Amino acid sequence: MSAKGLADKVRDTQVWKSIFRHGPPNNSRNRAAVVAGNVFLHLHPIKLKKSGVQLGYTWCMGGLTFFIFLALTVTGVLLMFYYRPTAEYAFNDIIALREHVPLGIMREIHRWGAHAMVITVWLHMYRVFMTGSYKPPREFNWGVGVILLVLTMLLSFTGYLLPWDQLAIWAITVGSNMAKATPFAGHGGPGAALAQIGDFVMVSDKNDVRFQLLAGRFVGEPALLRFYILHCVFIPLVVGVLIAVHFWRVRKDGGISAPL
Amino acid sequence: MKHFINIIADPIFSFPIFSLLFFAMIKWYRVVGTKKFAWIFLAISVPVTVWFLADPQFIKIILWPDNIPINILVILIVFLTWFPLYKAAENDKRLEQGLEPVEALPENREKVWAWPNLVYTELFAIIAGTIFLVVWAIIFKAPLEEPANPTWAPNPAKAPWYFLGLQEMLVYFDPWMAGVVLPGLIVVGLIAIPYLDTNPKGNGYYCFQDRKFAITGFLYGWLVLWIYLIIVGTFLRGPNWTFYGPFEYWDFHKVVAEYNVNLSEFLWLKWLNTSMPKNIFVREALGIALTFAYLIGLPFISLKTKFGKDLLEKVGTMRYYIVIFLVISMGSLPIKMVLRWLFSLKYIVALPEIELNL
Numbered sequence: 310m311s312a313k314g315l316a317d318k319v320r321d322t323q324v325w326k327s328i329f330r331h332g333p334p335n336n337s338r339n340r341a342a343v344v345a346g347n348v349f350l351h352l353h354p355i356k357l358k359k360s361g362v363q364l365g366y367t368w369c370m371g372g373l374t375f376f377i378f379l380a381l382t383v384t385g386v387l388l389m390f391y392y393r394p395t396a397e398y399a400f401n402d403i404i405a406l407r408e409h410v411p412l413g414i415m416r417e418i419h420r421w422g423a424h425a426m427v428i429t430v431w432l433h434m435y436r437v438f439m440t441g442s443y444k445p446p447r448e449f450n451w452g453v454g455v456i457l458l459v460l461t462m463l464l465s466f467t468g469y470l471l472p473w474d475q476l477a478i479w480a481i482t483v484g485s486n487m488a489k490a491t492p493f494a495g496h497g498g499p500g501a502a503l504a505q506i507g508d509f510v511m512v513s514d515k516n517d518v519r520f521q522l523l524a525g526r527f528v529g530e531p532a533l534l535r536f537y538i539l540h541c542v543f544i545p546l547v548v549g550v551l552i553a554v555h556f557w558r559v560r561k562d563g564g565i566s567a568p569l
Numbered sequence: 570m571k572h573f574i575n576i577i578a579d580p581i582f583s584f585p586i587f588s589l590l591f592f593a594m595i596k597w598y599r600v601v602g603t604k605k606f607a608w609i610f611l612a613i614s615v616p617v618t619v620w621f622l623a624d625p626q627f628i629k630i631i632l633w634p635d636n637i638p639i640n641i642l643v644i645l646i647v648f649l650t651w652f653p654l655y656k657a658a659e660n661d662k663r664l665e666q667g668l669e670p671v672e673a674l675p676e677n678r679e680k681v682w683a684w685p686n687l688v689y690t691e692l693f694a695i696i697a698g699t700i701f702l703v704v705w706a707i708i709f710k711a712p713l714e715e716p717a718n719p720t721w722a723p724n725p726a727k728a729p730w731y732f733l734g735l736q737e738m739l740v741y742f743d744p745w746m747a748g749v750v751l752p753g754l755i756v757v758g759l760i761a762i763p764y765l766d767t768n769p770k771g772n773g774y775y776c777f778q779d780r781k782f783a784i785t786g787f788l789y790g791w792l793v794l795w796i797y798l799i800i801v802g803t804f805l806r807g808p809n810w811t812f813y814g815p816f817e818y819w820d821f822h823k824v825v826a827e828y829n830v831n832l833s834e835f836l837w838l839k840w841l842n843t844s845m846p847k848n849i850f851v852r853e854a855l856g857i858a859l860t861f862a863y864l865i866g867l868p869f870i871s872l873k874t875k876f877g878k879d880l881l882e883k884v885g886t887m888r889y890y891i892v893i894f895l896v897i898s899m900g901s902l903p904i905k906m907v908l909r910w911l912f913s914l915k916y917i918v919a920l921p922e923i924e925l926n927l
């Protein structure tokens with residue numbers, strides 16, 4: 310049987326038809342149906358301006374950011390099978406991951422992917438700026454994007470601590486020390502000394518923003534747990550929701566921008 | 570030659586050089602934004618890069634696995650700085666001739682089916698992205714150092730690379746500025762851009778002429794104050810955050826004598842030749858006055874210039890002050906850098922008593 314004949318046969322089975330409710334996308338009706346009838350593809354418009362698919366216009370950076378986010382989710386879940394966020398186990402689990410897991414490049418993909426996502430999200434913002442796509446009616450979606458940018462960096466930052474090696478805790482120490490200097494809210498920041506009633510110090514190293522971030526006065530085990538939960542659960546959930554809003558708004562604001 | 574490069578890579582020289590190159594690029598964007606320029610640039614930069622890579626010290630820093638992303642970023646940015654300028658130069662020429670921008674041509678406005686045009690492109694991007702990540706992961710092992718040891722800090726202790734611009738700012742500002750206020754202003758300022766930029770032109774196509782101020786301001790912040798500082802913080806800062814040239818060995822014993830002086834010390838000890846006043850606010854009065862003059866006086870002074878008048882007229886009072894405030898905040902970094910280099914100035918306002926140093 311020829312390949313085409315086989316394909317037609319497969320398309321004719323009850324199983325295939327139960328999954329894909331339309332014929333092959335080689336005419337207008339079916340091309341519309343394939344995009345509108347699939348939960349993943351229906352993020353797309355059925356037809357769009359040509360510039361929206363041109364690499365020279367979008368640089369594909371938003372799409373790549375989303376792809377990397379998904380790749381990080383998958384590899385991250387795999388890593389979670391092997392990793393325990395405690396001072397006793399964390400480092401050894403990473404070693405074990407490297408030495409005992411066959412074909413172990415999940416940690417590599419996850420780490421380099423995290424770096425790559427920071428890069429693509431920056432370049433995406435840069436592209437959106439250069440094409441003036443933040444201008445009305447897309448002001449709000451630009452704002453959603455900026456929050457996504459910050460969250461992407463925080464995702465990467467919280468993940469940086471998890472290997473629990475020297476690189477990790479000292480990088481996070483340097484980073485979180487900045488929180489100490491928050492005006493009024495960090496114990497080493499301007500104004501904190503003013504928040505004092507008699508002997509009672511309102512902003513101290515035991516309750517300031519850095520303490521809330523690290524669950525302690527230094528990067529220790531409580532900080533590891535806190536960063537783990539932020540990294541694996543909280544921030545990805547927020548990012549997921551915001552990406553949904555972002556994509557929805559790209560559509561509702563008239564698709565990829567083009568001259569008015 | 571290497572010695573010379575080691576010297577001019579120091580921010581004291583490389584920052585002004587880089588800034589000047591940036592403004593030259595903006596001024597002559599139509600020359601830069603041509604294919605000819607790109608080829609000449611490539612023809613020069615490839616051999617230069619190869620020559621750099623032949624140096625053992627340089628290649629060691631470059632190939633440190635956690636630095637690979639920055640190398641990729643730098644290469645992408647070089648291209649992606651040229652590319653929009655190229656597109657903009659093309660469109661600007663068309664607009665001058667009274668034509669529509671390329672993006673508005675009928676063949677680009679034409680509607681195409683998402684299936685297959687978009688979906689296949691995405692599929693290709695997914696495959697290419699996967700291959701890229703897998704190859705990268707196979708070539709470079711994720712680094713893992715000694716187990717965490719809270720009692721022994723490595724030197725230098727660096728934040729992740731994407732925060733190294735902020736860490737580099739710590740040379741010039743205290744953490745409350747470099748780590749909290751300035752990053753906060755960056756985020757707020759970015760979100761505010763669409764509400765401040767009321768210019769309807771350049772929406773949905775590349776251009777430069779009609780968005781000169783917006784593009785120049787954004788690009789200066791992005792390329793010079795963000796990317797350049799990350800490069801310095803990553804490649805040129807060694808133990809104790811001391812400067813090391815690209816070919817210089819990171820010698821732990823390199824001592825750089827630095828005696829930085831506060832403005833108030835200049836005033837009372839040097840110029841007035843007396844002792845420092847007891848009252849801390851009297852002591853810092855000059856710095857505080859200058860800071861207020863900078864923050865509040867400058868917006869009024871700029872109203873006297875043509876630029877300020879035009880801006881006020883275009884965007885209205887409220888937006889005018891916010892724009893100027895953001896520009897002034899951004900400008901505070903290069904100003905502080907230059908003051909440091911020229912006068913070894915430490916703080917303009919030094920109030921360590923309440924942790925407020927500026």
Ligand code: HEM
Pocket residue numbers: 367368369370371372374375378430433434437440442443447450451452453454455456457458461552555559564565566
């Ligand atoms: C997790 C981060 C992000 C993801 C996954 C994402 C994804 C996307 C995608 C897939 C598009 C479609 C067009 C394209 O690919 O360029 C898009 C468009 C857009 N994005 Fe993002 N984005 C993110 C972050 C940002 C950031 C940081 C900004 C700006 C600050 C931003 C602002 C916009 C705007 C204004 C559009 C509409 C562009 C147009 O109509 O030309 N996004 N985004």
